[in-house]
Amino acid sequence: MIEELGGDAEGFAHRCALPKGALDNDELLVQDTAIAAILETAARELDCPDLGLRVAMRQDLSMLGPLALVLLNSPSVADALDCTSKYLFVHARNLGLALVPDPRGAHGVLGIRYGYPPGVQAPPQSMDMGLLFLHRALTSLIGPRYGLRTVEIPHAPAAPTTRYHELFGANVHFRQPAAVLRVSSDLVQRPLAGGDQIVRQLALAHLESQAPEVRRAVTGKTRAALAQSLGTGATTVDAVARLLAMSSRTLQRHLAAEGTTFAAVLDAVRRERAASLLIQTDLPIAQIASIVGLGDAATLSRYARRWWHTTAQKVRMTKTV
Structure with a gap:
């Protein structure tokens, strides 16, 4: 190009x-x-100014290699999206794909979020390219009327807005919080033509062989996200999965592959933060309980007995755990 x-x-x-x-x-x-x-x-x-869009128009599913074989032989849209979320790292380490609630709160609509993790701003041309490629991939898999409602783009239009409307075939909203294709919520339930399951399993095996490095990183990313979210209420598996730009099911599967669970990681993060606050600060125990998301001092004391076989007050007094 x-x-x-x-x-x-x-x-x-x-x-x-x-x-x-x-x-x-x-x-x-x-x-x-x-x-x-x-x-x-x-x-x-x-x-x-429309370079990213032009490049996307030259791309098709074949550029995804083994992942394309998995998608073309998936039994449903949900399965295809889940596999894309899980294995997109093969083509781009930092990019992600996730199903999210509709950013506009409409009934019967959900979002397919594309891009970098929340808080990381992607340059306009690469975002245009990736989002249009995603739209074209869905069109290739499902058909031109796959249920696209609108397109949400985080930056100002890099090219004339008519160019975006022409290529996506839908209204495009700019300067939005994230890059999202808003689609009918029944999209994920649609079956696909399927295909050769042997080819699909071989392609999955190839992708799986490249996954260990990523899997080892998921627990660390989950711990970091939870450490930042303690006390804010955003410590559910769904909330953390959104922060990591993946589905909750994908997050749980990655953690299971690493030999842990979301509940275990959350428990460990709470224990470490509680220990640090009890030993290194003079904050009231009730406030520490709130900070680690346990509500009140009585709840923290119950957790303390399980964690350290003593009370939170005694941990503070002895300064050991």
């Missing part, structure tokens, strides 16, 4: 720190931030 616009693709790749030969090697995993930088730089210097 860059070369068709008169640009030097290799030059852009070099300037944006892609390794030599990256453009000719489909198997080489590169930083998604570097691809984002190429898109932004090329769009600006080649005066092509």
